[in-house]
Amino acid sequence: MVTTAEERAPVPTSEGTWQPKIVAFLCNWCSYTGADLAGISRIQWDPSVAIVRVMCSGRMDPTFVVKAFELGADGVIIAGCHPGDCHYQEGNYKALRRVHLLRRLLDGFGIDPKRLRLAWVSASEGDRWAETADEMTRQIRALGPMKVGS
Amino acid sequence: MTTLAKTKPKLALYWAASCGGCEIAVHDIKEKILDVDAAFEIVFWPVAVDFKVKDVEALEDGEIDLCLFNGAIRNSDNEYMAGLLRRKAKILVAFGSCACDGCIPALSNTTSRAATFDWVYRDSPSTVNPDDVRPQEETEVPVGTLRLPTFWERVCTLGQVVDVDYFVPGCPPQAHQIWAVLEAVIDILEHGKPLPPRGSVLGAGDRTCCDECPRTREEKKISRFVRPHEIIADPTKCLLDQGIVCMGPATRSGCGALCVSVGMPCRGCYGPAPNSKDQGTKMISALASVIDSNDPDEIDRILGGIVDPVGTFYRFSMASATPAGLSRLAGRDREALQERTS
Numbered sequence: 124m125v126t127t128a129e130e131r132a133p134v135p136t137s138e139g140t141w142q143p144k145i146v147a148f149l150c151n152w153c154s155y156t157g158a159d160l161a162g163i164s165r166i167q168w169d170p171s172v173a174i175v176r177v178m179c180s181g182r183m184d185p186t187f188v189v190k191a192f193e194l195g196a197d198g199v200i201i202a203g204c205h206p207g208d209c210h211y212q213e214g215n216y217k218a219l220r221r222v223h224l225l226r227r228l229l230d231g232f233g234i235d236p237k238r239l240r241l242a243w244v245s246a247s248e249g250d251r252w253a254e255t256a257d258e259m260t261r262q263i264r265a266l267g268p269m270k271v272g273s
Numbered sequence: 274m275t276t277l278a279k280t281k282p283k284l285a286l287y288w289a290a291s292c293g294g295c296e297i298a299v300h301d302i303k304e305k306i307l308d309v310d311a312a313f314e315i316v317f318w319p320v321a322v323d324f325k326v327k328d329v330e331a332l333e334d335g336e337i338d339l340c341l342f343n344g345a346i347r348n349s350d351n352e353y354m355a356g357l358l359r360r361k362a363k364i365l366v367a368f369g370s371c372a373c374d375g376c377i378p379a380l381s382n383t384t385s386r387a388a389t390f391d392w393v394y395r396d397s398p399s400t401v402n403p404d405d406v407r408p409q410e411e412t413e414v415p416v417g418t419l420r421l422p423t424f425w426e427r428v429c430t431l432g433q434v435v436d437v438d439y440f441v442p443g444c445p446p447q448a449h450q451i452w453a454v455l456e457a458v459i460d461i462l463e464h465g466k467p468l469p470p471r472g473s474v475l476g477a478g479d480r481t482c483c484d485e486c487p488r489t490r491e492e493k494k495i496s497r498f499v500r501p502h503e504i505i506a507d508p509t510k511c512l513l514d515q516g517i518v519c520m521g522p523a524t525r526s527g528c529g530a531l532c533v534s535v536g537m538p539c540r541g542c543y544g545p546a547p548n549s550k551d552q553g554t555k556m557i558s559a560l561a562s563v564i565d566s567n568d569p570d571e572i573d574r575i576l577g578g579i580v581d582p583v584g585t586f587y588r589f590s591m592a593s594a595t596p597a598g599l600s601r602l603a604g605r606d607r608e609a610l611q612e613r614t615s
Contacts (some may be wrong), residue, residue: 185554189595206567213567222562223572224582228557231583232383232596268285 143156145172146191146258147200150180152203152210154244154252161249168253169260172200179203180241181214185225188239198238200255200264205243215243235266276402279534282338282462284327286368287322287358289344290352290378290428291368295369296320296343298445302452312459313339324564326354329361337361338565339458341368341441345378345592346429346604350422359435363459370444372431374544374552375592377444378427382591386426400496430592439469441476444542444589445525447528449500452474455456477527485530486521490514492562512538513563518579520586522558527538542589551595553586 149155155176161168177183178205188199201222202214213235219241240262242255289297300306300321316417317324329337340362346352354543359365381389394407412419431437441454454476460466465523469475480487488567490511499516506512512533515538520541521533526544545552561587566572587594 128293130341185557186549186551186595188412189551189554189599192599193595195613216541216567219556219560219569223569224557224561224576224579227576227579228553229598231581232599234599251288262575 127131137241141268143171143197143260144195145198145200145256145259145263145270146170146196147174148177148183148187149174149179149244149258150182150203150210150215151176152243153208153246154205156246157202157244157248157252159249160246161252164249166249166253166256168256171260171263172256179209179211180218181209181211181216183218183221185221185228187224192234195269197266197269198240198259200240200242200259202242202244202252202255204259205245208245218258234269237262237266238269269272281312281314282334283316284309285315285317285337285340285362286320286339286588287317287342287344289342289354289372289431290347291344291369292377293320293372294445295371298369298443298448299341299451301448302455303448305452306332309455310410312455312463319486325494326357329380334341334360335363337363338462339366339585343369343372343429343445344431344507345375346425346431347378348422348424352434353422354437355431355435357365357504360477361396363579364438365433365435366441366454367437368441369446369615370442370542370544372437373440373593374440374590375428375594376542379430379590379597380584382427382597385564388426392535407516411473417551427558428548428592433592441470442474442525442542443477443528446476449529450527474525477525477543480526480552482524482526482528482530482533482543484531485526485528486511486539488512488528493526494565495560495563496575498575500580509535512536513560518560518585518590520552520556522546523552523586531574531602537555541586541589545593550593551588553583553594556586569612570608 149158158174167268180201183201190201201218203218206208206215210217222239222241226239229239240259244252246257317329340358342358342365345356367373372379388405394402395405408421410421410423461468487507488511491514493514495516497516498518506515508516517538519538519563521539521545524539524541525543525546532539533571540554546555549555564572564575566575591597
């Protein structure tokens with residue numbers, strides 16, 4: 124039988140010690156460099172956010188997002204170049220449209236669409252990245268864990 | 274040395290939670306059904322042959338050579354039959370979309386067992402049930418106790434309850450594909466041809482429905498989604514180009530592009546395309562890329578034209594859909610959403 128991701132997902136921590144798990148997919152050219160700048164500049168942001176680098180926000184297959192949720196993420200951030208600044212011309216617009224449709228789908232499944240956030244962060248906006256990560260963490264803390272009873 | 278004539282391989286067909294269409298599809302192979310009868314000894318086939326479950330229980334384990342199992346697993350009886358036929362059959366095939374991915378019965382996975390019962394036995398407009406009579410698993414009657422199978426909270430695929438050797442998708446699988454599969458099995462059993470790798474999808478293509486579609490595709494730019502009855506579609510152009518949501522890009526080939534050839538969009542019955550696990554998110558990926566706007570409000574307006582994205586994108590694959598698994602986890606969100614809207 125196929126091992127499902129649910130079975131592999133880490134055991135949730137007990138009540139009261141819950142920390143949100145947020146996966147952030149950052150585009151190589153702007154947002155990842157922006158987060159890097161935040162690090163170099165010693166800007167603090169919430170450690171609940173784990174970063175995955177992708178070449179472009181347009182590379183973000185919606186399958187990655189639901190997979191992240193399936194593996195135990197409580198929230199997902201997709202960050203890319205500002206509109207008009209995409210390294211590949213229009214990848215970020217594709218991400219924008221996909222996120223809009225994916226939010227509708229999540230809503231239809233009873234998953235709060237606020238668990239998926241799209242942000243534009245340029246390579247020079249380290250502070251903006253830190254704000255985005257902190258804001259998302261605050262929002263997910265308010266929403267609580269994705270899994271019932273965890 | 275035995276003098277018995279060579280025994281024919283044994284064939285069983287069974288239906289669990291299904292509509293019966295897969296059974297009809299087997300008959301759609303027409304006169305070739307006689308070849309099936311000539312090649313196999315049918316030991317169980319409730320829709321066509323009068324054998325009982327106890328006849329199957331009496332067989333040795335592994336005595337059935339091939340079992341084509343259609344239907345999803347909806348209740349404890351379906352689960353029992355799946356387990357029984359798994360033990361008795363050498364080769365167990367998930368036959369049709371219900372057994373492969375959940376199909377129409379699994380659409381109820383978006384709601385709960387209680388809500389399903391409320392709708393069926395109380396709330397639907399065609400229901401008259403003033404005493405609110407509900408099916409009971411056990412009922413005492415003068416002659417004894419009557420028992421009904423346990424209705425599950427959610428619909429599972431065959432592969433989620435037992436090990437499955439092969440998958441034949443389709444709602445229903447097309448006759449030429451069924452025949453191709455049966456012919457291949459006959460070849461394997463009679464001429465010792467090697468079995469395909471376990472877990473393979475048989476009787477289907479390894480591309481997407483678009484690959485078989487006879488319509489002309491152009492550069493896609495969608496500024497408005499329409500439903501098939503709202504326009505008179507150009508019979509030669511890609512339906513998606515014309516704004517009709519067609520599941521072709523996210524659906525496995527193999528049907529011969531039946532629906533699109535007669536003017537209806539692909540509904541996705543052959544399941545997720547090869548190398549993709551989740552049909553709906555792949556469809557989002559394909560569909561959202563071709564929306565003709567970069568403005569968030571305009572994008573939302575265009576997306577508003579897609580009625581029921583969940584039911585449209587997962588019409589045939591809800592039981593194996595990743596977000597449906599998430600939905601079970603996210604009960605808390607659902608409660609919160611209901612509180613906000615009520």
